[in-house]
Amino acid sequence: MSVPIVAADTAERHRLPPSVPANSAAAMTNLSVKYATAALRGTAVFWFVAAAFGQLIFAGYVAGFYGRSAWQGHPELWNKVLPHGYVAGDSFFNLALGLHLAFAFVITVGGLMQLVPAIRRTLPALHRWTGRAYLVAAAILSVGGLVMVWGRGAVGDLSQHVAISINAGLILACATVAWRHARARRVDLHRRWALRLFLAVSGVWFFRVGLMFWIVVNHGPVGFDPDTFSGPFLTVLAFAVYAVLPLGALEGYLRAQRNRGATAKFAMAGVLAALTLMMIAGTAAAAAIMWLPRL
Numbered sequence: 363m364s365v366p367i368v369a370a371d372t373a374e375r376h377r378l379p380p381s382v383p384a385n386s387a388a389a390m391t392n393l394s395v396k397y398a399t400a401a402l403r404g405t406a407v408f409w410f411v412a413a414a415f416g417q418l419i420f421a422g423y424v425a426g427f428y429g430r431s432a433w434q435g436h437p438e439l440w441n442k443v444l445p446h447g448y449v450a451g452d453s454f455f456n457l458a459l460g461l462h463l464a465f466a467f468v469i470t471v472g473g474l475m476q477l478v479p480a481i482r483r484t485l486p487a488l489h490r491w492t493g494r495a496y497l498v499a500a501a502i503l504s505v506g507g508l509v510m511v512w513g514r515g516a517v518g519d520l521s522q523h524v525a526i527s528i529n530a531g532l533i534l535a536c537a538t539v540a541w542r543h544a545r546a547r548r549v550d551l552h553r554r555w556a557l558r559l560f561l562a563v564s565g566v567w568f569f570r571v572g573l574m575f576w577i578v579v580n581h582g583p584v585g586f587d588p589d590t591f592s593g594p595f596l597t598v599l600a601f602a603v604y605a606v607l608p609l610g611a612l613e614g615y616l617r618a619q620r621n622r623g624a625t626a627k628f629a630m631a632g633v634l635a636a637l638t639l640m641m642i643a644g645t646a647a648a649a650a651i652m653w654l655p656r657l
Contacts, residue, residue, distance in 0.1 A: 391624075392653045398627035405634040412638050416645035420567055421470040423653035427633070428463045431579055443656070444517075455513065462506040466566070467479060469538050473560050493544070493556070497537045500563050504530035518600070519592040525600035532562040555618065567585040568603035574651060575644030611637060 389533050431439040437456065440447035448456055475481055482489045508530050511518060511523050540555035576595065577583060586593025611633065618630035 374501070386496075395622070395627070397403040398624035401631040402455075402615070402627045402634075405631045405638065406615065409634050409638045409641070410477065412642050414559040416571065416641065416649075417474060417567055419472050419625070419645070419649050419653060420570075420641070421467050423657060424470075426466045426657040429467070432460060455510070458506055458513075462503060462510060465499045465503045465506070469496060469503055469563055470567075472496045472499065472562060475559060476556060484585060497541050498558075500533050500559060502535045503563070517591045518596065519590075522592070522600045523596040525604045528601075528602035529562060529565045532609075536562050556614055558609060561612055564608065565604040568608060569599065570648050570652065571641055571644035572599050572603050573644075574647035575640055578643065579648045592623055608656065 427443070428440060430439055437448040437460070437477060439448070440459070446457075447459060473496060474491055476489065476496055509528055516523065516526075536555055536559035540552055540559050543549075543552035543555055573596075576585075576599070585595030614630050614633065618626045621627060
């Protein structure tokens with residue numbers, strides 16, 4: 363990134379000592395911005411690789427546990443994980459839950475495909491069609507989640523149900539705006555809203571990863587009752603991962619990308635690196651404790 367500055371003006375503005383040429387200061391500024399841009403890009407890639415790996419493990423768990431149980435004719439095994447899961451004779455809600463789980467698998471894999479630049483460049487038709495399917499699946503998934511939370515009931519207290527409902531609204535809003543920008547060929551805006559949609563859809567995954575990170579760090583459940591699955595920590599976590607933290611981090615990243623200075627880029631790179639390391643720790647804990655043992 364170039365910074366066109368007149369040497370004499372730069373020396374006066376930054377009060378450079380006579381022994382330091384103004385063009386050297388400009389070169390140093392350019393170099394720091396270059397390194398900051400590379401750091402920001404590198405941590406973003408680091409985050410995506412870590413998230414993709416973790417979400418693929420989660421998708422494998424959904425297919426291997428829920429899908430296999432249904433395929434073998436034993437959907438009642440879902441109740442080992444979901445207290446309000448399969449209910450004998452309740453065909454409507456059992457079907458809604460089954461479709462919700464199936465779409466959770468499809469949308470996890472499909473969402474990751476949408477964010478791979480190589481697919482967008484080399485297979486644009488595949489990107490468009492999988493994108494349409496992703497938008498439809500996201501809408502169905504969010505509506506199905508609302509039906510299950512408020513129609514059948516779910517674990518957790520009212521605050522968590524409200525947070526999940528806000529997440530469903532965000533998914534529907536982001537999907538709608540992303541679709542409109544795609545239809546209007548506003549590619550840059552479409553990509554931004556597609557990123558927001560991906561993070562909103564990933565709220566359920568973020569919740570599990572954040573919960574397991576907290577439990578491992580504190581060597582047990584702190585700030586909530588594991589029997590009722592309620593408490594102040596779970597309330598904070600629900601609103602953080604379903605509505606605030608992922609989308610807030612994305613906005614910070616997008617603003618840092620547009621910022622011309624190095625400081626904002628380095629700062630956001632540090633935030634992304636810290637969040638990624640926490641995510642990796644939470645993913646490892648969730649895989650070891652919740653997902654892989656049930657496969």
